[in-house]
Amino acid sequence: MARTLSAPVTVAFDYTRSTGPVLGRFLTGLRDGVVVGARTSSGTVVVPPPEYDPVTHQQTTDFVEVSPAGTVTSWSWVPEPVKGQPLDRPFAFALVTLDGADAPLLHAVDVASPEEMSTGMRVQVRWADERVGHITDIACFEPAAERDAVATEQPRSGDMPADADVDPVTGIITPVELDYVYAASPEESAFYRGLAEGRIVGQRCPACHKVYVPPRSACPSDGQPTSEEVELSHEGTVTTFCVVNVPFMGQKITPPYVSAYVLLDGADIAFLHLILDIPADQVRMGMRVKAVWKPEDEWGTTIENISHFSPTGDPDADYETYKNHL
């Protein structure tokens, strides 16, 4: 058996942002199949348009439609794409200066090998099948056959499709996700293995005698290494709590419900868990609760073996017993 446990963890949420009038104009253009940049006070055309002029700091107002074709000015090969990148097969990230623009745009170029990439090569936009007003409306760039084969119109100022005024893109949702492997310390691994046996195991500091659960390997207050294991009660006291009213991605329980710090009897630090079997507005500081375990055949090495905490019905704990744990 390995000395320590580890587990894959994914932290993710949908980041919703308003685009503002400038990036909104760019994204509205993508939805409508045109690439929109802006002319700065120095006369250069930048794609995507900057929200404020880099010299005068005035808001950007001079929008310019540029060509969907351009020239690679720099590139880097991606041999092993990862989740969330523009393509799921090897590709190049490239800086592409579109015809009519003076500054390059970063995007993917779909070619089979790095031998097909070169600085100075001509590429053109490959539009997504369905465009929604997002940078992914440009699925990627692809090699353009001939310079002359691609329309290279002069940039046109203020000549925007009517749709941009009628139904502009004002917001985008960007999923943010981080995958990592959580490696538990030897002491924490003992805690998780204890949970797989229906036990809650902490450790006592040899110097200050405080009991920490989950164990920390060393006492947070005096730094002493901890090794003495302490099996804790499955009952405890609610110290502080919050009522969760807001739905969020991955939520397993319908709000409102209570997430609370529970100070187990015999422990000197509270840990976070759910309080159920009681209306959210009746949970209170000092309330006595007990762990409700899932059926044993569902147990793993996880805190989720404890389904939640439930009121014991005993009288509330005296404030003095938990006032130092708030």
Ligand SMILES: [Zn+2]
């Ligand atoms: Zn200590």
